[in-house]
Amino acid sequence: MTDAPDWVDQARLLVTGLGRTLGQALREEAAGAHDADCRWCPVCQVAAVVRGERPEVTDALADVLTAAAAALRSVAEPAPAPDDRPAEQPRPPVQHIEIA
Structure with missing residues (x-):
């Protein structure tokens, strides 16, 4: 488990900060x-x-x-079941080459 904050908390902090900044800017304009x-x-x-x-x-x-909401929605979708995943392609053969 990581100690990093959840992205939802980070988004909430961003929106709160932008709201404060926008409110201050509107007061300055007024x-x-x-x-x-x-x-x-x-x-x-x-x-x-x-x-x-x-x-x-x-x-x-x-x-x-x-577009941002669609991107977040696609990230939040669950991963497909193992049965639905395509089979992995076999790896190509590798030749070992010695370098001095």
Whole structure:
């Protein structure tokens, strides 16, 4: 057994940290820390998505999250039973060559 934390706990910590960071960024934007026409910094991009001003970014984010969910779902599927696995290919013969 390993001492490493479970990936679910790690994901929960990541989401919690991102939520705190996003909340702080939104408070800074409300306080006027960024210009209203800022279009390049990630903080303003996320704030625009949250406000619904950037539907193309929202669509791209939805595609990425869908792909990530499908990948996690495929990893979480149980392995096939031993009967269902294809037979292993025989190994090719190996020639022993002595090097001085």
